[in-house]
């Protein structure tokens with residue numbers, strides 16, 4: 001069996017005295033769609049930040065395809081085929097929608113730090129960017145500044161930038177937060193489409209979305225994974241119900 | 252604008268820039284080549300050369316400020332060092348080194364780039380305040396060195412050279428100001444075009460991305476530090492080119508070429524022109540050079556006026572002159588510019604009067620203080636009068652007050668016309 005796409009070993013993170021992630025062990029197989037659920041403040045976003053190099057862990061390790069990536073910078077981890085979206089929209093507000101997507105393409109399409117290509121004449125980049133724009137339904141907004149888009153459109157753009165580079169591990173942090181039902185349906189379809197044959201790690205509060213998308217669910221409470229199994233098992237788990245309810249009552 | 256259109260005409264074209272993009276360049280080149288036929292005096296040519304050098308310097312500065320989001324307080328370092336090295340190489344040419352003068356800016360540019368590479372290695376790690384503070388520190392440090400390391404910087408007198416000692420190029424030895432003008436202008440066009448093209452490369456676009464949101468760029472595979480570092484080196488190169496052009500034109504470089512005052516001016520120039528636009532620094536450099544040279548001939552207070560212009564720019568039109576012009580793109584596209592012409596004309600006369608009379612107040616007060624030996628006869632706008640009493644000041648103040656009141660009367664009308672001109676549907 002090949003190494004898991006993502007493996008977390010005894011991962012811990014403290015901010016000052018607050019232990020936010022307290023020894024997380026997790027294996028996510030290649031091609032798996034894995035959801036992380038848990039009450040607000042459980043540490044889900046922090047977990048993402050540890051995996052993607054935004055924060056360095058206090059102790060423990062992060063492995064991608066068996067390779068130790070603990071302590072690497074975000075761009076180094078991204079170059080190993082991992083891309084993420086953010087819970088709080090994180091785009092390039094003063095650039096056009098098209099350019100936002102193009103920025104997500106440049107590194108993996110091999111343009112890197114090139115100063116000898118005229119970007120406007122690289123048909124491969126332009127076509128790929130248009131294709132992604134069509135996928136996320138933003139072709140009509142192509143030349144608008146990203147900062148002027150409506151909230152739902154910015155969320156779609158956030159996902160577009162994330163998947164543009166063609167990473168094989170995708171992390172999405174609450175992609176449907178703050179969206180209406182119809183918008184959520186569109187986004188879920190989009191996620192399903194663009195993450196085909198990829199490893200997906202997703203944080204989401206909408207249980208409909210979770211049970212719709214996920215093969216495996218991990219429940220994070222107070223920085224600990226209390227259950228990690230298939231949706232059916234997790235749904236039935238008394239431990240989860242108790243912890244989840246308990247935590248949300250306290251909160 | 253940034254994407255090649257897919258019409259059959261241009262699809263698969265191998266042109267570096269499209270025809271519509273090339274037009275302004277061709278026009279600028281033609282204009283610059285013809286200018287010496289209009290302005291023939293040596294002093295006019297000198298002013299134009301100075302303008303060209305300032306434009307190259309300002310464009311290189313904007314690679315940092317506008318394109319890369321790096322606020323530098325020490326950019327004169329790279330222009331100055333490039334210039335000093337160019338001057339030393341010019342002196343080596345005098346001693347027998349073979350280098351035609353038109354290639355000297357490449358040498359100066361490379362030295363500027365080497366220093367940008369070294370200093371950028373630690374200054375570009377972070378943007379924001381850290382970058383700004385390091386640039387200030389390095390600027391102060393190099394300026395201090397220039398007084399200490401006399402062998403290289405020539406101490407207080409600076410170093411000088413003779414541009415005419417190199418091998419002639421097509422028979423030209425760069426003895427006349429006009430020959431130097433053409434050399435400078437060719438370099439201006441070349442440098443500006445290269446900087447423009449740089450902004451259209453992958454690294455140029457990612458520099459914008461890092462400016463906008465450095466963290467997000469890191470999650471797309473880019474090291475924000477490397478992106479800034481590369482922009483910084485490119486900017487250092489063109490600053491060095493500007494320094495070499497300065498060396499060629501003035502044949503002398505002093506501490507003034509790399510001190511903090513010069514670094515401050517270039518920030519000011521770029522900001523007034525509009526850092527958000529490629530043409531911004533060009534406009535800024537032209538306005539600045541005109542204020543400095545032409546206005547400088549007539550009044551000692553030109554720097555004060557420049558300061559006032561800068562402050563009003565920050566307060567009232569923070570996107571600079573280029574931003575003011577760009578604001579009119581929408582009314583123009585809607586075909587509604589005509590709505591604006593009348594109110595603009597209406598405000599023009601009181602506005603100009605108020606500026607002139609406010610300047611008169613300052614000039615008269617200045618003259619009163621500094622009138623030599625009780626000589627209070629003063630000439631202003633072609634009028635001779637006595638600046639000694641209070642009548643002159645009072646008169647200018649009253650005119651200023653009246654014209655300002657008139658301006659404020661027209662403002663609501665302008666605002667309304669502006670709203671109308673920016674709305675697609677007719678509200679008349």
Ligand SMILES: Nc1ncnc2c1ncn2[C@@H]1O[C@H](COP(=O)(O)OP(=O)(O)O)[C@@H](O)[C@H]1O
Nearest residue numbers: 015018020038039040041042043044045046047
């Ligand atoms: N940079 C930080 N510094 C200090 N505390 C933080 C930081 N980031 C997150 N936290 C804390 O960690 C806890 C978990 O936050 P987060 O991971 O965002 O939760 P979730 O995404 O599960 O809602 C919260 O109590 C939050 O205040």
Ligand SMILES: [Mg+2]
Nearest residue numbers: 044045046087
């Ligand atoms: Mg969160």
